[in-house]
Amino acid sequence: MLILSKSSSKVLPSLICSFSTTVHQGVRKAGTVSSLPKIVNVSPEEKAQGLLTYKNLELANRALHHDGLVVLENAISHDKLDFLNQKMVEDARMLQAKGEDSPYNYNKGNIQQDPPLTQKFFDREIFFNPLATQVTSSIIGPRPRLSFISGNSALPPTQGETPKAQPTHSDADFQHPSSPFAMVVNVPLIEMTPENGSTELWLGTHRFGKEAQEGDHGERASGRIKKEWMEERRKVRGPSQPVVKKGSLVVRDLRLWHSGQPNWTQDVRIMLAMIHFAGWYRNAMEVNFSENLRGEIERWGRDLVVQGRHKREKEIEEGYLRGKFGNAYDFDQKDRLDLAF
Numbered sequence: 645m646l647i648l649s650k651s652s653s654k655v656l657p658s659l660i661c662s663f664s665t666t667v668h669q670g671v672r673k674a675g676t677v678s679s680l681p682k683i684v685n686v687s688p689e690e691k692a693q694g695l696l697t698y699k700n701l702e703l704a705n706r707a708l709h710h711d712g713l714v715v716l717e718n719a720i721s722h723d724k725l726d727f728l729n730q731k732m733v734e735d736a737r738m739l740q741a742k743g744e745d746s747p748y749n750y751n752k753g754n755i756q757q758d759p760p761l762t763q764k765f766f767d768r769e770i771f772f773n774p775l776a777t778q779v780t781s782s783i784i785g786p787r788p789r790l791s792f793i794s795g796n797s798a799l800p801p802t803q804g805e806t807p808k809a810q811p812t813h814s815d816a817d818f819q820h821p822s823s824p825f826a827m828v829v830n831v832p833l834i835e836m837t838p839e840n841g842s843t844e845l846w847l848g849t850h851r852f853g854k855e856a857q858e859g860d861h862g863e864r865a866s867g868r869i870k871k872e873w874m875e876e877r878r879k880v881r882g883p884s885q886p887v888v889k890k891g892s893l894v895v896r897d898l899r900l901w902h903s904g905q906p907n908w909t910q911d912v913r914i915m916l917a918m919i920h921f922a923g924w925y926r927n928a929m930e931v932n933f934s935e936n937l938r939g940e941i942e943r944w945g946r947d948l949v950v951q952g953r954h955k956r957e958k959e960i961e962e963g964y965l966r967g968k969f970g971n972a973y974d975f976d977q978k979d980r981l982d983l984a985f
């Protein structure tokens with residue numbers, strides 16, 4: 645089954661028809677590899693125990709090494725997503741109304757939006773999901789550093805604005821190790837589809853470095869992939885814009901090429917992002933949590949090194965929507981090795 649994306653004239657393979665199998669049997673063109681991600685179907689037992697079987701862990705691990713991305717389906721309860729989504733959609737509409745002053749990334753249809761990390765809205769399954777940590781730890785080593793929690797919201801079109809895609813880019817927009825060092829855990833709060841701005845993915849591109857990019861860190865559009873690199877890569881393995889079911893977790897290597905796509909629907913589409921860095925990778929960012937969450941973070945963050953600051957609940961409530969955006973975040977590390985490989 646093929647879907648014609650409204651965002652461009654590209655013909656995109658759809659995941660809709662065969663998402664129920666453990667490994668997706670996607671569209672394959674002769675002589676090319678599937679552009680679609682591998683799916684781990686989390687069982688109710690695995691979800692309840694917060695632990696994947698070794699067979700499913702192997703699938704996730706191999707997909708991350710090979711593709712730079714894996715989807716874990718049925719990992720998060722829908723009622724928990726709905727509760728947070730209701731609050732964050734209200735926030736998104738308020739931020740969108742700020743227009744030029746909104747915290748947008750590349751274009752105004754895509755904003756950076758932090759969740760409220762307060763007692764009312766914090767949930768282990770969403771922010772500290774043990775299945776996600778089990779998978780990231782299998783790649784970057786035990787007790788990854790959690791130093792980033794934010795979100796990307798694809799906003800409905802507004803009058804007078806033509807929805808635009810982000811340029812294809814890598815979030816690792818600096819000289820970085822060629823070994824895996826950072827895993828992004830994405831949690832969509834609703835189903836993501838080509839219609840509401842599901843991210844376009846270029847699987848297997850996590851192996852490329854800064855040489856494929858233009859623009860420097862700190863510029864609004866840094867990390868853009870050079871045209872000639874995209875054209876070469878397209879011949880080997882083109883991009884896809886998969887449907888990601890509600891309740892899924894997506895684990896993505898920070899280096900992977902991707903691009904946020906326009907939302908053509910009237911629904912705000914929010915996707916949270918938590919970043920796990922390898923323990924040896926000395927990223928210095930910190931997350932602001934309510935001081936009322938100290939107990940939860942100690943208990944549920946045992947398998948992580950949580951780089952956080954505790955602030956008064958009221959301070960979090962008043963400040964969480966005034967966070968950084970664009971390229972203001974720094975995914976680089978401090979005290980870098982002065983060494984070339």
Ligand SMILES: [Fe+2]
Nearest residue numbers: 813814815902
């Ligand atoms: Fe990005």
